[in-house]
Amino acid sequence: MNPYVKKDSTTGHIQVENLRVFFGRNSSAVEAVSDVSMQVKPGEFVSIIGPSGCGKSTLLNVVAGFVQPSTGTVTVDGKPTDKPGADRGMVFQQYSLFPWLTVRKNVEFGLKQQGMDNSHRAQAARTLLGLAGLLAFENHYPEQLSGGMKQRVGIVRALATSPQVLLMDEPFGALDAQTRVVMQQILTNMWQRFRISVLFITHDIDESIFLSDRVYVMTARPGKIKAEIPIPLPRPRTPEMASTPEYLAIKTKLRNLISEESLKAMGGELKDSGLAGFDIEVGPQGVAELI
């Protein structure tokens, strides 16, 4: 009945092998991503977490097809990701709805590119908006929506073309804490319905634990994979789980891993800006508060 919930879970395999990305040319080139190998299996929810500027967004942009690998290969279901396409849905950190289109027309955009006719488009968009609890707002313009609703429409729009994978670049970063928790639950819901693979970028440890099957921790620039942490918490996950020993153990592990890197990143930035002589007396706990 609904074409969106029948998707099988054999497609949507992201494979990154020995990826390096340099920005700039020759001597002034900056290495953003250094020898990263990772994967997202079909139907899996994987987060990448790391200090700011570690190249996690660059990694995502390579999968999306906006950035070309300098060396190494990145494939989705065996196909190199050399240009953007509707097989990889993307949700951006900034609000990226087209302000001149109503909510429904935004969702229809991808289907229109595929040449689907007007009435089928409208029907598909309304189905999806209904699933996300947004049907009442189909004729509103994005400016009339709250931040959380805009991002929800963004997710629905990315899902409309039935992509194999969903790429999310800190999509809830601009939202307040309460809205973010609600959005995480909605996203989990959508993910389980659609059985789609998700690659999720975040700098929020709780967010990565709550959402993911696995979390990759990246190092400070140049970004490498420092650790791969499975999150074996049962689903559906609830906010109450945050006080269980299992949750806290994972959280401590992740926090320690990231604190080291944030310290390194900050040290690196200080050195770059000519303040190298200063010793910074920040313990891991202090830095953890910052990220």
Next chain:
Amino acid sequence: MQPAPTLDSGSLHGSSQAGVADAPGLTLAPATQATPQIAAPGAKPLESMPSLAQRIVGGLRAALPGLLMTTLSLGLFIALWYFATKYRWDFYIRFNNIPSPGEVLGNAANLIHSEKFYNNMWVSVRRILLGFGIATGLGVAFGLLIGQYRVARGLLLPVFEVLRPIPAIAWVPMAIMLWPTNETSIVFITFLGSFFPILLNTIHGVNSVDPVLVRAGRCLGANELGLLRQVILPAALPHIFTGLTVGMGVAWVSLIAAEMISGQYGIGYFTWEAYSLIQYADIAIGMIVIGVLGLACSGGIRFLGNLLMPWLTTHANRGRT
């Protein structure tokens, strides 16, 4: 608690079923939909609140002080004109030959029945529509190409940059030689006047499109043409309309000058002819008509802008509550 960190298909099934069972969790969402004014599906916000009559009365009351001042301002201007011409003021500025408001009104009463006068008006409007219309088509098309593609920018922009500082009026002799008829050369001058403001504002509009919108468009599978038509063009539309407003003003300037220099027919020609024939009251009528037509054209563009960019007005409405 699931021991396996990786998902085999079995555990995936389990979790997805749980997800369906958990679906009412979606109803959590309305927590973020706080504002009641946008709750009615499809209804425009705001509209039904006060009755129409109340709104008209309220609007009038709010507009009254402004209306009074406008009347006072225009009244003083006409009074000044009246006395200056009645007493033939002459202090560097000379009002000796200037027609009085009464004379202008009298001549206007005659001209209302003159078919020739309407013809002059229509000829000018037609020239504007043609010249400005072509300028809009070419200015927006070239602007999109130059703004979006480096090759188009490299090849086209130098020519336009060289031609741009030349005022449209300076083209009059060249235009007469270039074009087969007087009519086409006047339309050409009008076109030139409005082309550059439209072109430059379109380029500016394309350059200021939020890059994330272009990326979103590409991710959703838009090809180059789709991107240009469905993302870049609508995103640049507010800037394009700024260009159209400026361009319309310059189009009238260029048209009137061209009509005065090389014209036959047209409201600019009418005004200049009135001077030659010592019909001084008609000069003022010509000027007033030019002003009114220019105003109508700007109003038309604003109307079209509101029609084509409804998202801007709903935004403004929302800001007012």
